[in-house]
Amino acid sequence: MNSFIVKGLVLAGVLIVATLVVIKQMHIDLSDPVNLITFLGAVAIAVLTFGVGAKYMAQMKTDTASGELAEENWDGIGEYKNELPSGWAWSYVGVMIWAIWYFLWGYPLNAYSQIGEYNKEVKNYQKKFEAKWKNPSPEVLRDMGESIFLVQCAPCHGETGDGLDGKAQDFTSRMTKEQILAVIKSGQHQLMYPLGAMPAGMASGKQAEEVAAWIAGGMKGKAPATWATCAGCHGQDGKGNGGSAPDLAEYDETLVKHVLKHGKKGIIGQMPAFPGRFTPVQEKALAAYLKTLKQ
């Protein structure tokens, strides 16, 4: 082996080792086919650079100009009638065959769909996501909830969740007295809780005022007598009997899920539904974040 080949081999080796170092340092996942193909491509480039370079350097040292000239010449520049290099010719034919297959069968007439690729990608991602956050810590949930909130909810509810001057629900408290009175007056069945519709007019006048003020005030102190009527469904503690009726104390997971699924129209306006927009973990995260907004 002459010194040139040794140098070439060393160069190819250094290139391959450098690629491996980058892969190791950046924690690149070689089980991903795109990453693997890219890596193999890098190795192939290193080997080919060395191989082709070595071949032509050797040829330059020994080759002489010989052979039969073709008939045409262009301003005195002629062309040899050499045999085609067989390696080049066979790979050319191979690529042609592959191209015909690729255009007519492989892609796109009956094999590839962008939407199919999208579906696959999303399905894989969702699976990974749910597996990764199967048991999230409260901090993770809160941060995840905050990032979803800022993108999806903040345009109406405001970046701080205060409802932008009554444009939407104010998350720093559960409900205002007016909202509770409106529900008591006209009943409610938008969120489809298992216990069914809340009838209109369960209380009125002073009694309704009293119970609404008590709930809006955070249910502190002694409950007014009318509360017994509400407690039948919402539970003595107002937490909704484990998801059978809406939780009146805070934004629990069930409530957030129901509102996202069905949307809601109240006295302050309408919230559109967001069915299927979030994964179960994301809904849980939103609920966890909303709870932290309470003052």
Added chain:
Amino acid sequence: MFHWLEKNPFLFSVGVFIVIAFAGLVEILPDFAKASRPIVGLKPYTVLQLAGKEVYKKDNCIACHSQLIRPFKAETDRYGKYSLSGEYAYDRPFLWGSKRTGPDLHRVGNYRTPEWHANHMWDPKSVVPASIMPAYKHQFKNIADLETAYAEAVTVKKVFNTPYGDDIQPGKAAFEKYYKEKALPEALKIAKEMKNKEVLAQVQQGKIPEIVALIAYLERLK
């Protein structure tokens, strides 16, 4: 065989063009006719929505907002389901846009309300603090051009067979009837949800401000 091509530069250029265009042709042509048909359940724009679309074009919303959700997870997470070409079958012209200074609007009807749109057009910063969008207060004063929108509906019904049915007929009398029986109630429903008393009063008097038409159009994008 290629000597002949070398002596005929024009035909050579045609050959080069065909060879280069081949991949594009096999990719685009086979699905083209199928994909451009309206998707199942797609209805043509009502006249009020068409008038709103004109406002959208006139005020150049397309300069910052696109209406095309690409099938990437990051896009569908934020905006909703990816767009299909069949959804634009009644868009003449479509308003895809390419510059996203603001968010994409193709599914905006799913996650914003008339009141939100009204706030957004009156003072964008009141709902999106970091917004760089200018206010469009003139839309609350200017009256939408329903007559031209109606004429457009008549035209596309005749020329492209847009399935409007018997609602849309040529003639001034037919327009007045449509305006009173279809367009005004549609506008009234939106004006009521907007919580703007002046706009509501105008609609009740039989005049439809541009903002109502624009919101009708935006609510339709879903």
